[in-house]
Amino acid sequence: MGRLAGCGVFDPVGDRVGRVRDVVVVYRKSSSPRVVGLVVEIPGRRRVFVSIGRITSIGSGQVITTGLINVRRFEQRGGEVRVIAEMIGRTVSFVNRSGDAVVEDVAVEKNRAGTWEVSQLFVRRPKHSASPFSRGSTEFATWQEVREQIRAGENQSAEHLIATYSDLKPADLANTLLDLPRERMLAVVGELPDNRLADVLEEMVESDQLEVLAALGDNRAADVLDNMQADDAADLIAQLPEDEGEHLLTLMEPEEAEDVRMLLAYGHDTAGGLMSPDPLVLSAEATVAEALALIRKHELAPAMAAAVCVTLPPYETPTGRLLGIVHFQRMLRYPPHERLGSILDEGLEVQVDTSAAEVTRILASYNLVSVPVVNGEDGLVGVVTVDDVLDHLLPDDWRSHEADDDLHTGPTPTISDPTLEEGERV
Template sequence: MSTSPNRVYAARLVGLPIFDPLGEQVGKVRDLVVTVRSDARQPRVLGLVVEVFGRRRIFVPMTRVTSIDSGQVYTTGLLNMRRFQQRSTETLVIGQMFDRQVTIRPTGVAGTVYDIGMEQARNRDWLLSRVAVQEPAKGLRRRGQTHVVEWNDAEGLARRSPTQAATHLVQAIHDMRPADAATMIHELPPERQRQVVTALDDERLAEVLEELPEDDQVAIVGALDSERAADVLEEMSPDDAADLIAELPEETATLLLDLMRPEDAKDVIRLMSYEEDTAGSMMTPEPVIVGPDATIADALALVRNPDISSAEAALVYVCRPPLETPTGKFLGIAHIQRLLREPPSTLVAGALDDSLEPLRPEDSTEQVAAHLATYNLVAAPVVDENGHLAGAVTVDDLLDHLLPENWRENLARQESPTEPRPDTRPDTRPNKVIGSEGARRG
């Protein structure tokens, strides 16, 4: 399929960096804002939803966009940092139009929208002009046939359906970091948010939940059926799951703990037994643990696990069996930098650091912060009164408890949304578009 030089597709645009005239990156494109009047009239693109520092989403009018390249977007540099608030007359292309059911008028073929193209008119307005549609899979084919048609040839784009799927929207956010995906889901209208949550698999939903404000976490888990809610909690890190369950009504919390796998529920219940804002309540019960007879090669193999955060991978904890918390006698820690300098066949015990006093489960948040700061650590062991390793506290865990409640949501709050939005009327300044992008297959 050929494309005109000034056509850009939404799925390719999302995630592109936005630069000011001096070449400084100011954010990333997260969505497009349009007004949809009818299927027959091409909608005008009002602007871009841009994520800036602090995961705040702002509105950038298309009149401020001077260049769209295949790999970047340039603006005039005059950006209003007020938080974006969607108006009732506006539609988000990625968040709301992807996965809409449409019918191609000339052929009668039905399918779902997986991409939308926009191009610039003679008056410099940007208009939605192309719709990429995928038919349902037939027979043994894993994917249905795809079509790219004129906007006017797609019927159903102006309708909002409560049964709209979220397959292609989920694909659009699949490669995002969990924190970015959480921000996108948080900003979606409630109905669309429910559709996306339903479409996400348990592991991905767990990753996103860990990054959402507490109010969103409680609302989403409360709307899930009990079996799925328990499955999602099992996929969360035990400390995050414990924090979330503690916010639920007691009856709901008890039910979900009963439905969880016993080994997962045991860790969560143990963390919930500690007083709030103590080392015990914020620690992870699953640090990297090895026995004294393990080699450095064994320890490094565990640290390479991509599911382990950089803070968790900074230390290896050496204990006598059993090697699950609470372990046998805690012997000491091995720093990752020290392990990297030693021969792989050397025993971990030879790189042991037992000079630091470990944290206790009852230590306060302030004591944990002082300990990490004093010894320049990003993680530290938590050892009980019997000398057994109970878990480990990382700087990530500490920050989550030091920052104000619902800090993720507070960080995104901005001035009153009732103030007027920047002008979105077209101007006569030339907008430069370099290259073109074809519709991405769903």
């Protein structure tokens, strides 16, 4: 399953249909769980069920289908178990020998009868050494050699599931978590590092954000808010009761809380309410080489790294008077020693109280990725990026599954024909 998760799904002519996100099995009394289908993510981040009868081959890092797929959103049925979401990380005991182990991976293969089933488990025994480098021994076991210690659907260790999802982008991980059973989702959330959870929360709708935040406890919630972008943290805190939001602000790091408080003071539909309070700032004497080194930082979002703001001192927001901005593409046209003050774009800024509609018009009119925001003294206080504007313009629930369906504009796989294979959804 470790190799199957995330691999491409293709139709018979080689066109990509989507990516595998999970395998659905059903338990049987006297034999290994039978595979009934795959959960496949198709364009639009929609997850659909592909019956195993529609799969012609699995191997070499790809899955080939008949090309006939029902694009109705996947909904787990009673008796079904998702291998990655629910089986990996589960504790099992050995039938004919002592000891427990944790399932780290699952192998599926086609048997002689032509049915796909769970063939082997890759399990890890508890470590017996006190060394921090010891992880315990591993081995393969058949389904018949082990017995689960908990019933299907109950919580299990989230550690291995997190490892399986380690390569997912925050938006994809957010969708993946929301597809899990609630208790399982909260267990995984509890194990995610603060910075990773912060990225994931930024990709959720407000109702889901509030549910996750409430489950964290105040201290952990404050730590996660510290790791969020200040504008996203402000939007989230603004949804809380005033006393609860203020309590979380007192638990946050003072510097991070100060940025959030500043953003909360502005109207939601103004430049001040949309902006990020941490623009890239340099002096007019800084060189192109210095500016390019600054925007190369890997933690910067592409939109934020699109331009550098040039101001008078001080260079921390609120800065001295804004002199102008220099876009990275312009930097590439000049030698490394060129001073930023000599290649400025001037007059491209908005006031903190500029309406969101006007900010959008300016970005569109001048083909900008970002625009600086200044206060009454023309001091730089932040920058509005195109993704901030898109978040404002799109419906509040655009990140939800239902909105994904409405916004789905990618190529749609062929809907299945009336002849249903075993396990097909109707």
